[in-house]
Amino acid sequence: MRKTLYIIGLSAFVFSCAPQKNIKKTVYKPKTPVTQPKTVVKTPVTERPKPQITNDHGVEFFTTNIADVTKNDNTASYGSIVSAKPAGYKVVKTFFPAVAQNFRQKYLILHYTALQDDKSITVLTQQAVSAHYLVNNTGDNEIYQLVDENKRAYHAGISSWRNDKNLNDTSIGIEIVNTGYTTDATGKRTFASFDNDQVRKVAALAKDIITRYQIQPTNVLAHADIAPTRKQDPGPMFPWKRLYDEYQIGMWYDEAAKQSIFELAQTDLMNRYSEPSFIYLVQTALQKFGYGIEASGKWDDATKKTIEAFQYHFRPQNYDGIMDAETWAILQALNQKYSAK
Numbered sequence: 001m002r003k004t005l006y007i008i009g010l011s012a013f014v015f016s017c018a019p020q021k022n023i024k025k026t027v028y029k030p031k032t033p034v035t036q037p038k039t040v041v042k043t044p045v046t047e048r049p050k051p052q053i054t055n056d057h058g059v060e061f062f063t064t065n066i067a068d069v070t071k072n073d074n075t076a077s078y079g080s081i082v083s084a085k086p087a088g089y090k091v092v093k094t095f096f097p098a099v100a101q102n103f104r105q106k107y108l109i110l111h112y113t114a115l116q117d118d119k120s121i122t123v124l125t126q127q128a129v130s131a132h133y134l135v136n137n138t139g140d141n142e143i144y145q146l147v148d149e150n151k152r153a154y155h156a157g158i159s160s161w162r163n164d165k166n167l168n169d170t171s172i173g174i175e176i177v178n179t180g181y182t183t184d185a186t187g188k189r190t191f192a193s194f195d196n197d198q199v200r201k202v203a204a205l206a207k208d209i210i211t212r213y214q215i216q217p218t219n220v221l222a223h224a225d226i227a228p229t230r231k232q233d234p235g236p237m238f239p240w241k242r243l244y245d246e247y248q249i250g251m252w253y254d255e256a257a258k259q260s261i262f263e264l265a266q267t268d269l270m271n272r273y274s275e276p277s278f279i280y281l282v283q284t285a286l287q288k289f290g291y292g293i294e295a296s297g298k299w300d301d302a303t304k305k306t307i308e309a310f311q312y313h314f315r316p317q318n319y320d321g322i323m324d325a326e327t328w329a330i331l332q333a334l335n336q337k338y339s340a341k
C-alpha cells in the first residue's frame with residue numbers, strides 16, 4: 001500500500017514538473033469516429049532526429065538506432081512496431097517514439113539442453129519449455145529461432161539475480177545442444193564438452209543480442225547462476241573465459257586483482273573457515289555479486305550449490321562447492337570490478 005501511494009505521489013510529481021505552457025485545458029467529450037482530417041497544426045519538437053518508419057505489407061518497422069547510451073536513452077528498436085488498431089480511430093506515429101523507454105530484454109541466459117539435437121528440438125518446441133534460440137551441434141551454419149525476441153520464452157523458471165526475479169520476463173534464452181553430465185559412484189559430476197564450432201555460433205549469436213539490447217556484462221549469465229539450487233547448466237565445460245577474452249562477452253576477473261587478494265583469502269580460509277561471521281561474509285559477497293542466497297551463517301546446502309554454480313562459471317577446474325582461497329579471491333575480485341550500481 002505504501003509503495004502504491006509512493007508511486008501515485010511520484011506520478012503526481014512528474015506531471016507537476018511538465019512545462020505549464022504546453023498544458024492545454026480540454027474538456028473531455030465522447031468522440032464519434034473522425035472521417036475528415038482536422039486542421040489542427042501539430043508541431044512536434046524536432047530537436048532529436050526522427051527515426052524512419054518503414055511499412056512492409058502492413059507491418060511497420062523502425063530500424064534506425066537513435067539511442068544515446070550516455071543518457072540511458074535506449075530507444076532503438078529492431079523489430080516490428082506493435083500498435084493498436086482501435087475501431088474507427090487511427091493510431092499515428094507523429095510523436096513516436098518517447099525518450100523514456102528501454103528494452104524489456106535485460107538479461108541473456110545460457111543453457112545446455114542435456115539432450116541430443118533431435119530430442120532438443122522436440123522438447124523445446126512441443127512441450128512446456130522453450131528458448132528464443134537453439135544452437136545445434138550438427139556443424140552447419142544454422143541457428144534455430146524458436147520464440148520471437150519480443151515474447152517470453154519459458155527457459156529460466158524460478159530464478160533471481162540481484163534485485164530481479166523470474167527472469168523469463170526480462171531475458172533472452174539460448175539453449176545449447178549438449179548432453180550435460182554423468183554422475184559417478186561418489187556423486188561427482190562429469191560434464192560433456194562443447195565443440196569449437198558450436199562455441200563460435202553461441203558467441204556470434206550472444207554478441208548480436210548483447211549489442212542490440214545493450215545487455216550489461218553483469219547480466220550475461222548461466223542458468224545455474226540464476227537458479228543455483230536447481231540447475232547446473234551450461235556447466236563448467238562452457239568456456240566463459242574464452243567468450244570474455246575473444247568476444248568481450250560477459251564478466252571475467254582481472255588476474256592481478258585476484259593475485260593481490262589471494263594471500264589474504266588464504267589466511268581467511270585457514271583461520272576462519274568455520275566461523276559463522278566468515279560464512280556470513282562469504283554469503284553476503286555472493287549476494288552482492290548477484291546470487292539469490294540467504295545469509296544464514298552456515299555452510300548449508302544452498303550455499304554449497306551456489307558456490308558450485310559460481311565455480312562452474314569462474315573457476316571451472318574444481319567445482320566441489322567448497323569455498324577455497326582461489327574461489328574466495330576470484331569472488332572478491334569480481335565484486336571489486338563489477339560492483340552493483
Ligand SMILES: [Zn+2]
Nearest residue numbers: 111112223233
Ligand atoms: Zn537451463
